[in-house]
Amino acid sequence: MRNAVYLTLIIVCAGLIIFGLTRNQVPQSNQDSTQASLGQPAGLAPATSSVQSVSSSAAIGQNAAHFRPDTANQSGNAADSSAATAERNFIVTPDLLAKMYLVDKYKPGVCFGAPAAVPQTEISGLISANPPLTEYLQQKYGLNADLEIYRKLKQLQDVALVETASSKFNFAFRDGQCQDITYYEGIVAVSGSSVTATVTTQTN
Numbered sequence: 001m002r003n004a005v006y007l008t009l010i011i012v013c014a015g016l017i018i019f020g021l022t023r024n025q026v027p028q029s030n031q032d033s034t035q036a037s038l039g040q041p042a043g044l045a046p047a048t049s050s051v052q053s054v055s056s057s058a059a060i061g062q063n064a065a066h067f068r069p070d071t072a073n074q075s076g077n078a079a080d081s082s083a084a085t086a087e088r089n090f091i092v093t094p095d096l097l098a099k100m101y102l103v104d105k106y107k108p109g110v111c112f113g114a115p116a117a118v119p120q121t122e123i124s125g126l127i128s129a130n131p132p133l134t135e136y137l138q139q140k141y142g143l144n145a146d147l148e149i150y151r152k153l154k155q156l157q158d159v160a161l162v163e164t165a166s167s168k169f170n171f172a173f174r175d176g177q178c179q180d181i182t183y184y185e186g187i188v189a190v191s192g193s194s195v196t197a198t199v200t201t202q203t204n
Helices: 002-024 028-037 047-055 074-088 094-106 120-129 131-141 146-157
Strands: 110-112 160-165 168-178 180-191 194-203
Touching: 094 146, 094 160, 094 168, 094 180, 094 194, 110 146, 120 131, 120 146, 131 146
Parallel strands: 110 168
Antiparallel strands: 160 168, 168 180, 180 194
8 A cells, every 4th residue: 555655656757857857947939929929029038138238338329420520611721720720729928919910010121222033942941940830820910822921921020129227118110012122110019919019219
């Protein structure tokens, strides 16, 4: 009798084990049909795997375009911003302000004697001698041709300043209109961005 009970228990346990093994090995077609019956299309990965793929860096995309407001409308503001950029990259000193004021007011010529064409080597040499100043003058005065830049640099170069006090100078320059030359002397003072000049001597 006892052996019969043991035999029955063994058969029941073996049956449960076999049932469990066959339950874990359900064919893929059965799983797909089960997913379809639940409203999920067959062949799709479980929801957890799709969440993981979205959170991965590959799915997000490392080469996404970025909007940069500081680069927007660059073409429209290029002319305005170039002058401001040149001024930020170049220190405008009181003596340069004084020279620019005198040049703008009196417009001295740079031709002394018989008119002659300026050699290209001289033009290129003066322009390349001080690139930051050249760029600043180009933007400030809207100069395009090398000869225009050369003349502006020569005008500034030909103004002689002697500082007598803080931001106050004695100046001298010649207005060379080829055969006609005028010599100027005076005092120029700079206060912030404001400049005043007084001519004390003017001779032809």
